Amino acid sequence: MELHGEDVLLRPVVDADAPVLAAIVREPEVAAWWAPPADFVGMLAVVYVGEVVGAVQYEEEEDPEFRHAGIDVFLTSRLHGRGIGTDAVRTVARWLVTERGHHRLTIDPAAANAAAIRSYAKIGFKPVGVMRAYSRDHRTGEWHDGLLMDLLREELV
Template sequence: MNITGELRGTTVLLRPVQDADTATLDRIVREPAVAAWWSPPDDYGNMLAVTLPGTPSGEVIGAIQFSEEADPEFRHAGLDIFLTTSHQGQGLGTDAVRTLARWLIDERGHHRLTIDPAAANTAAITSYRKVGFKPVGIMRAYGRDHRTGGWADGLLMDLLADELT
């Protein structure tokens, strides 16, 4: 992770996850509406906490992460996010994704970003479209469906730097 400080969005603030955030993130990722799309990670250390700076202690409402492909022939970055159920549908995830996307483009020099929600996760797909991500195609039997134990399709979406809204 190459972020040591904070990234400020319109509403959210992204900062490196701290040890004190682990219990909150564990609780969030086990909420039924979150667990439908996410399994608990082994380590939150490579994530950024999504926080609400206007709350008394900068309430942690989720986490966002990124990965970077270093090969210059295929250089790009990928993102992923989860938010607590009580803060979904309010534009906070969109703000968090847009904030990290802007940093990846402006500070890390990426020309292309990807995100790969479950194809059935219409709320996430709608949010990512608001940032400028466009569907590329369906990845069949892409990820484990934590509700059924079977495999679920994923939707590959990408965003080119000049498409960021």
Template sequence: MEIKGGRVVLRPVTDDDAGVLREIIREPEVAAWWEQVEDFGEMLAIVLGEGQVVGAIQYDEELDEDYRHASIDVFLSARHHGRGLGTDAVRSLAGWLVRERGHHRITIDPAVANGAAIRCYEKVGFKPVGVMREYERDPLTGEWRDGLLMDLLARELTR
């Protein structure tokens, strides 16, 4: 499967991607929000932008018809922050989840303190739902930190 966005391409992770993904996830700007991952087989897709691997994105699905929705997680190399590639990756995957997988609602859950991620998701159409107190452990300090639950309804997805 390959998903083409306006500026990025999402494609399956291969064994050859592991080295560059380890480098990206160890960058201080990424490591502050993501725990170290050794097995990238769980990742849905590599984010290709500007002709190179710039990060990874994944999704999960709740398939119970009464609660059906999907969730997204993403990280990009700090060298590519602020260029709109993350926004395009999230928008592209969200669009695919709506069109191809039939989801009407998508969630994402950045740390409350991750303002850059929150702004990125808002550009796609995600809206804050509420703060989940002491939601996750900080990967660097081990302290509990709050998460912001955001969701996006299919009709709110910006193009």
């Protein structure tokens, strides 16, 4: 499977991507929001200009009464602020809506991650509410609030 965005290509992570992705999640600007996962299995590599620069993960709720999907993304800090993450999230969101049939998507950035929140809003995600003490900072052990955002199929930009 390959998903083509405006500037990015999303494809399944392969073993050779693991060292690159592990280095990215250790970058201080990325580590502030992402704990290093045990592995990258099931994620989609974000490829920009032929280089793996991050990853997207998604989860799907299959219960027909609650069917929806959730998205998360990380990107090397040297490309932050250039629209690459927005393109990656938009690309997987379109696929989840058009190919996987989801009518609603969620994303849950840290409430303090203003750049991520702005990026997701560009795609059409809207704030639903603050989830208090939602995630634990893997570096300090402190709890931080998260912002639940969602997007309905017809709102996707």
